[in-house]
Amino acid sequence: MTALRSGGYVIVMRHASSPRETPDKQTANPDNVKLERQLDAAGRAGATAMGQALADLKVPVGEVLTSPTYRAMETVRLAKLPNPQPRDELGDGGQSMQGASDTQAAWLRSAVSKVPKGANTIIVTHMPNIARAFPEWGAVADGEAVVLQPDGKGGATVVGRITIDEWRRLR
Numbered sequence: 001m002t003a004l005r006s007g008g009y010v011i012v013m014r015h016a017s018s019p020r021e022t023p024d025k026q027t028a029n030p031d032n033v034k035l036e037r038q039l040d041a042a043g044r045a046g047a048t049a050m051g052q053a054l055a056d057l058k059v060p061v062g063e064v065l066t067s068p069t070y071r072a073m074e075t076v077r078l079a080k081l082p083n084p085q086p087r088d089e090l091g092d093g094g095q096s097m098q099g100a101s102d103t104q105a106a107w108l109r110s111a112v113s114k115v116p117k118g119a120n121t122i123i124v125t126h127m128p129n130i131a132r133a134f135p136e137w138g139a140v141a142d143g144e145a146v147v148l149q150p151d152g153k154g155g156a157t158v159v160g161r162i163t164i165d166e167w168r169r170l171r
Helices: 002-006 041-056 070-078 102-112 127-133 166-170
Strands: 010-014 061-066 084-086 120-125 145-150 156-162
Touching (some): 010 127, 041 070, 041 166, 156 166
């Protein structure tokens, strides 16, 4: 956490917990007009706790890049991350839980190699995108964050992993 307070890291996060099924009109959040997957109670609580931990710990957040899917945007909104920028490259292309493309993987690998100045970049995406870009990471749980230190030369080193539940304890 001390290092994150100085900025210069990239945090790649899998969206918070969501059921595998899409909601119907009766169970969908009022703003979920496309009836996409949305966060469950654990996901909403985890995203909120993560955002509160970042604020309480005074971790500076700069650029926030997110999948345009409802569940990823809901994660960002509940965490109160500033100025999210939806990027199609981080999305699931409407193919929930399907594999990401080589182009998406290359884009994500490039994005994590950029050194943020004075703050940390947060990227919210999906397991297939993470697995395609970084197969060496293995499984990344719902809401888990992988913290990377970009080297400024096109690479980045994993310096830690934080599960969604650990944010509550870090506060």
